Amino acid sequence: MNPRLSLALHVLCLLATQPQQRVTSEYLANSIGTNPVVIRRLLARLRQAGLVTSKGAAGGGWQLSRPAAEISVRSVRAALGEEVALRRHKNQPHPQCPVGRGVNQALDAVYASADAAIDAALEHWSIAQVLELALQVS
Amino acid sequence: MNPRLSLALHVLCLLATQPQQRVTSEYLANSIGTNPVVIRRLLARLRQAGLVTSKGAAGGGWQLSRPAAEISVRSVRAALGEEVALRRHKNQPHPQCPVGRGVNQALDAVYASADAAIDAALEHWSIAQVLELALQVS
DNA sequence: GAGACCGTAACTTTTTTTGTGACGGAATGG
DNA sequence: CCATTCCGTCACAAAAAAAGTTACGGTCTC
Numbered sequence: 001m002n003p004r005l006s007l008a009l010h011v012l013c014l015l016a017t018q019p020q021q022r023v024t025s026e027y028l029a030n031s032i033g034t035n036p037v038v039i040r041r042l043l044a045r046l047r048q049a050g051l052v053t054s055k056g057a058a059g060g061g062w063q064l065s066r067p068a069a070e071i072s073v074r075s076v077r078a079a080l081g082e083e084v085a086l087r088r089h090k091n092q093p094h095p096q097c098p099v100g101r102g103v104n105q106a107l108d109a110v111y112a113s114a115d116a117a118i119d120a121a122l123e124h125w126s127i128a129q130v131l132e133l134a135l136q137v138s
Numbered sequence: 139m140n141p142r143l144s145l146a147l148h149v150l151c152l153l154a155t156q157p158q159q160r161v162t163s164e165y166l167a168n169s170i171g172t173n174p175v176v177i178r179r180l181l182a183r184l185r186q187a188g189l190v191t192s193k194g195a196a197g198g199g200w201q202l203s204r205p206a207a208e209i210s211v212r213s214v215r216a217a218l219g220e221e222v223a224l225r226r227h228k229n230q231p232h233p234q235c236p237v238g239r240g241v242n243q244a245l246d247a248v249y250a251s252a253d254a255a256i257d258a259a260l261e262h263w264s265i266a267q268v269l270e271l272a273l274q275v276s
Numbered sequence: 277g278a279g280a281c282c283g284t285a286a287c288t289t290t291t292t293t294t295g296t297g298a299c300g301g302a303a304t305g306g
Numbered sequence: 307c308c309a310t311t312c313c314g315t316c317a318c319a320a321a322a323a324a325a326g327t328t329a330c331g332g333t334c335t336c
Binding site: 297 | 308313316322323336
């Protein structure tokens with residue numbers, strides 16, 4: 001799985017530390033060690049999912065749209081969509097092989113159950129909890 | 139998650155259809171639509187985990203080391219190691235940021251719980267079941 | 277209306293993954 | 307015992323995916 005979920009959680013934790021203020025993508029990028037555009041791209045998805053809001057212009061920036069305790073890690077993963085999931089392989093199997101013809105659908109069933117399990121596990125974590133844990137550790 | 143698990147399951151299903159015989163990597167590669175070396179690399183890991191056996195020389199090839207019903211998808215994932223899991227991001231955060239310093243450890247905790255959930259879900263599936271499902275579908 | 281920020285597209289660079297070619301070694305089985 | 311078959315593995319090429327960068331238009335604030 002790609003590290004995008006990690007990045008998203010990191011950003012959201014940062015936003016959670018200053019829930020009253022708008023934070024710029026430049027600040028976030030600087031703090032995390034990446035590029036502002038990367039942050040904007042990422043947050044654009046989270047905004048679509050209603051997790052954050054953004055505002056252009058001076059004094060603008062990003063902000064959580066609800067308390068960090070009410071944002072589950074599951075919802076963050078969901079906001080990122082398929083990019084954070086088990087994936088099919090996409091080789092083209094020999095057309096006469098019955099296994100090759102059916103295996104992808106079979107895998108879909110397997111992965112669906114795994115996916116549900118992941119969601120259930122991540123539902124237990126909120127951004128607030130992740131943040132708290134991160135601060136404890138450091 | 140990368141598609142390697144999918145590839146592995148596909149290969150194992152193929153082996154499961156002919157449990158009595160050794161199957162060559164060339165045959166497998168041809169059936170799946172990839173290169174024999176890719177298959178060998180992959181199966182080398184599964185062999186380390188004791189899931190398959192291999193034999194060089196004429197008449198050689200690959201074979202499941204136990205009945206397909208006794209190979210769980212979980213064990214396959216485990217054999218592939220960390221490559222099939224949630225991943226950290228590896229940007230270097232600003233050194234004075236307390237969030238950046240602790241976030242990775244916090245994520246480790248989150249991901250550990252997700253990982254356990256995945257394992258539990260995949261434990262319910264065996265290669266035999268996946269194969270059966272694939273054949274049903276096709 | 278000047279400046280601060282987002283929004284987004286296009287492009288480059290980097291990283292990761294996959295695919296290829298090559299060749300030694302081992303064992304089979306004539 | 308020798309030719310053949312097949313794995314084991316390295317080194318490299320190619321392709322795909324991801325991340326980073328530049329650029330610029332739009333919008334709102336002050």
